[in-house]
């Protein structure tokens with residue numbers, strides 16, 4: 576199932592994508608897609624809805640963050656070999672973990688707001704996953720049972736703040752609008768293997784990143800298990816899993832986003848995003 580929230584910011588309604596790719600309104604059944612709805616029994620109840628009988632949303636709505644009430648926004652760094660190399664950093668022996676502010680999360684096609692004075696604004700297409708059930712010290716074998724579904728994400732990064740402001744990547748990753756998520760959450764039953772998804776990102780129509788989640792150093796199951804050794808993951812937590820090569824910082828010379836640029840990205844089964852830099 577592809578679950579989503581649509582409508583103006585702050586007034587989103589719950590919906591789902593039907594077989595023909597059209598949005599169906601579920602707001603008569605569910606007032607808000609809270610983390611409780613990400614539990615397996617609840618998702619099974621949602622999957623039982625006959626979408627063809629639900630009202631069709633005719634206009635092209637704005638997509639909000641696909642669920643509400645997320646608690647943590649966690650990111651993995653340098654999880655693709657060639658990206659670590661282009662960043663001039665060693666291949667990590669264990670996952671690099673950092674956090675993005677929850678307030679950086681935005682809708683799939685919302686504008687990217689350039690911070691004042693920013694000169695090193697960059698893009699990062701990433702596979703994200705959303706936790707459905709509490710995960711604490713889980714094994715790699717059981718890890719995917721805790722994943723409710725997957726989302727497309729753009730880990731927007733301001734490299735000056737990330738690298739040159741005395742530590743903690745989160746500084747350059749947490750500005751408002753730096754975390755477009757969605758357009759929808761594809762439930763895990765539709766993606767039994769998250770390591771076979773092709774991904775692409777282009778800027779102003781020119782392809783910059785093109786890869787596949789098969790190239791991850793630490794796959795999703797390992798990331799869930801690893802994180803859960805030192806922190807409790809809760810329903811609604813979002814984890815983005817690192818970006819492949821082709822970011823602006825890795826170009827020679829480096830290329831960064833400027834006002835008016837259009838960023839487009841997609842991952843198999845997770846839909847696409849298009850953002851304008853303002």
Ligand code: ZN
Nearest residue numbers: 699730817818
């Ligand atoms: Zn990233």
